[in-house]
Amino acid sequence: MHAFTYTATKTLAATLDALRTARPGTKILAGGTTLYDLMKLDIETPPAVIDVHRLAELNTIEVGEDELVFGSGARMADVADHPAIRTDYPGLSESLWRAASQQLRTMATVGGNLLQRTRCAYFRNGSEFPCNKREPGSGCAAIGGHDRGHALLGGSGSCVATYAGDFAIALIAFDAVVDVAGPRGERSLPLAELHVEPGDDPAREHVLEPDELIVRIRVPATPAGRGSTYLKIRDRESYAFALASAAVGLTFDADGFVDECRIGLGGVATRPWRATEAEQALLGRRLTPEATRHAGEVAFAGARPGAANGFRVELGIRTVADALRTAGERAVR
Structure with missing residues (x-):
């Protein structure tokens, strides 16, 4: 793992201030269950991380008549086990319960879960195999290689890596919206528009800017x-x-x-x-x-x-x- 600087913020405003002056490549750290893994593999090599796991304003779960609202820092286990979610939205609850081990669900946040990167073995095996997602222009070892776990839908001639998450699958079925904040302000977008297909640029996996973070997820009641x-x-x-x-x-x-x-x-x-x-x-x-x-x-x-x-x-x-x-x-x- 490469050396990096560490900053822990206590409010969203302080986080946005830190992002405003952050060095290129700085990453947001929430539960860390994906970022730490990729840093140890030298796939992610941020010069700095900004730790937001102490932000109480992101660690919320609200069940209203018109919508469900999950702060991006809410833990997967807490959302999955919320009584109203288990009763009225079992599909959402099950997508979290079946996502990982209990230890990971207790640490991982729902916002971070949406942005987890692929589990493609070619992507995660360093420089041993070519991977356009890891090193643009190097090729895709999965195409013509061992592709048992690779994508059937949405692939391109540059990448067929499968999106690994579960919660986003339930959220997209229920027309979820994500609220995103950065130094330039806040915006909302349908979850269906958050992730992008690889096309000719597999390294680009979502539409967030480097200095933006998800602050909440909203699901219309149905x-x-x-x-x-x-x-x-x-x-x-x-x-x-x-x-x-x-x-x-x-x-x-x-x-x-x-x-x-x-x-x-x-x-x-x-x-x-x-x-x-x-x-x-x-x-x-x-x-x-x-x-x-x-x-x-x-x-x-x-x-x-x-x-x-x-x-x-x-x-x-x-x-x-x-x-x-x-x-x-x-x-x-």
Whole structure:
């Protein structure tokens, strides 16, 4: 790990002041569960870090009639275990419970979780393999290499690294918004616009400026929250990243037809993925096995498998179908 300077701030205003004069490459430190890992691998080499984990104004959880509001410094475990979230938005809660080990969930923040970097082994193995995300222009070892865990959706000729997070998959399904602050002021953007596909510039993973940080996450209240789930399929039951996952929320009309449908896909794309066409395919239909299967097929219609990850197309289709059935059961309780 390279030497760096360390500053701990106690207020958001002090943090923004520190960012205003920060050296290029300075990083925000919250829970540290991703940043420290990457620093030890010499993938992140910031000259300075600004520690915000003591900012009480970021460590908030509010459940209102119109929206849920999570301070970016709220711990994953605290949000997952909030009684109202567990009851009224089980899909959000499950996406956090299934994200990591208990130790990590207790330390990691929800804001930091949204910005975690890929778990692509080529990216994390230093200079042993070419990686456009780590060293622009060097190539992508996953393309034509061992791509079992790489993206089926949103990839490019420069990168097929999968977005590793879980919480963002549930958030994108529920139209979450992030509030961002920096020395030039505050702005809001839909979570769906936070992350970007790799295109020709895989090193650019989100739209935040280097001196901006997420201050809160807002989720509009919706009846589909009660009829929601997060299904994560992985090689082992705990502490593993998704081969395929689906965040689903449903409501039905008085006649039993699907009235509202939300589907987010995880583990299969280069960014959190909203399956809008699959949602539309279910509206006005009964939630039959045939309908759920069809929705899964629509969700993966654009998949571009490589040499070793083609099995995850069928896995993803079944994951969507199973998640829809679970959400449907919860929606009618």
